[in-house]
Amino acid sequence: MRLKTVCLLLLIFCGACSTTRPFKTADGQLLDTSVAEIQRVTINGIKQFVTIRGRDRRNPVLLWLHGGPGSLSMPFYMHYNGSLEDRFTVVYWDQRGSGKSYSPRIAPETMTLDQFVADTHALTTWLKQRFNQSKIVLVGHSWGGLLGMHVIAKHPADYQAFMAVSPVSHGPESEQVSYKFTLNSAQQKQDVNALATLQRIGPPENGLYKEGLSALKQQRALVQTYGGVVHQALRMPGSQLFLHSKEYSFFTLFKTNKIQRLSYPMLETIWPTLDLKKQVPAVNVPVYFCLGRYDHNCPSALVADYYESVKAPHKELIWFDESAHLLCWEEPQKFNALVKEKLGTSSSSEDLK
Template sequence: MTNLFRNCCLAILLTSCAGTPTAREQAGPGSRREATAIVANLRRIVTPMGVERLEKIRIGGIDQWVSIRGVDRANPVLLMLHGGPGFVSMPTSWYFQRGWEEYFTVIQWDQRGAGKTYLANDPSAVAATMTAERLIADTEEMIHWARKELGKEKIFLLGHSWGSYLGLSVAQRHPEWLHAYIGMGQATDVLESERRGWRFAMDRARAAGNEEAIRELQSIAPYAAHGAALELPVVAIQRKWLGFYGGQVHGRTGGQAEAEGFALSPEYTDAELASVWTANELSEEKLFPAVLRADFSNVTRLECPMLLFNGRHDYNVSASVAAEWFERLHAPIKHLVWFENSAHEIMNEEPGKMLLSLVRYARPIAEAAGDAPKPAPRDAATGAR
């Protein structure tokens, strides 16, 4: 071996070893606290114009928690309205959201009675205030706060599932506040959605010869019949088998993986994590009846742009019902984006396409309005920026 070759090999070895953790450092985290610290450090915002805030703000007369994250304050603001009711998205945002933060300043908000906000107030006192109209008013106040706090005339509003009920309600009332409304798992004619979800589950159960599922689903028939009230225990049976056959998360038997991901959230204390499902149950009890009564079939026009992100396999909130409604909708700009490998949890099921779709369809609206840094010019030869 020549001296030159020996020296090169030694240099490579030393360079590699310099950045390699010791055996002690390579050991996995010994606690949830250590694990979440790793996640927090990995996704830390370090850019000079970045923002990384986790704080309580006063909305609707109570303390409500928000996370605000982005690499450039000049980017447009995107407020996400979580689903459920009460199924907060902040605890898994460490997984699906980091790419969004390159192009948007993203606000995650734990709504009244949900997530971190549940323990920030007296739950028994807040419970009496949890109505659909109060949550819509909270959303309006939240948008007003975000626009003022971040110096934006307009923002993007993304509503997921229950959040799409709030989001579409606000988009109807205040289109002038929004660059666009983005619906995902969009609630439209909810009882028709429920009927199609039941039919999906029953068809799959019969095809599989699953006698238990057939018996339980038949016990709640006729499900979501016209003029009949739906009770939560009945809905739970439909959701049980709908989820089992991949109508909630495509290719899985429910949302367990996402729920387990909550444990890695740096935003949540142990106490908040322990109470998150109690908060979810409270939100469902107080707000789900309003969801079941929702019917936006008569909404045929929006005065702001609208994007519909639709999971091809979503039966939790029927993608086909939403697409049929969207076909009839008139808006200044509208785009329907199908996610072929997703059901209801699009941002977790196809996070790459979710990011691409936000950048391709949403951000140009803000750029055209002068609310985003101008993209770098393309190279004439390669087309790259």
């Protein structure tokens, strides 16, 4: 009987994570202009999950490209950046092999940058048809910023504007600068344990560590320890966000290691040759770069250098002086207002079919 009860509770709990909170009027009635749904969409042969939320489905569609690859970020975007749902129809997408889109049946050979670009474009086509819009706007965070630059370079006609948030612009240089940051910080703080760790894993060679994923995770943990990921403490820890999420189960976190093992070989392929200056020197879409002053995860100085070189019909660089890599969660009010200002007016009525 106890086993049956536990199984029933688990089914109820997991089932609750297949729905999303509805939008209601002040008197508690369902807001008839709104959209609040979770969809499992087949994208290039793989079923992938999107949560779509907005107070008015006629608003511009905003597609989030999360970090990673393989990041479990959507509860954070929903919590810290949820006010964007007032101005946009926001699409929270778990990319191929990430979050609720993870499946052990995904072929590792399909985990390529070209495939992710194709997936993004296929989802974009579906969203344009679903919401009867000729263009959508993109926001890409970290890895999503890199992905987004490739997407708009290849398919400019589908996007009204793109906002790159803490993107990575150069694999080998970024890794060298990030490693030096942790080494210098450990030396200044006389952190014996950290120095031993850094000495053991050694500096990256051509953007990669000789011990692979394990070494990368250890180095990134030190970047976080020294304030290069989060400059100021987030208001709600990640574990609480998953526990309070209606859309995601806490059990999603248990997939983390499997997701990382699926995703990491793609990084090994991409990182040594990653150079946006050469690969995406120009785009035909307005672009906005948001950089955290203290970002040493994807060092912002290198991204600012890329910003100066990239050609676009319109471009802007916005600094977040109290943030590191997670600026959209560290300074959410500033970020959300900026997205509404820059992207919310970019889709005029003429863009609607």
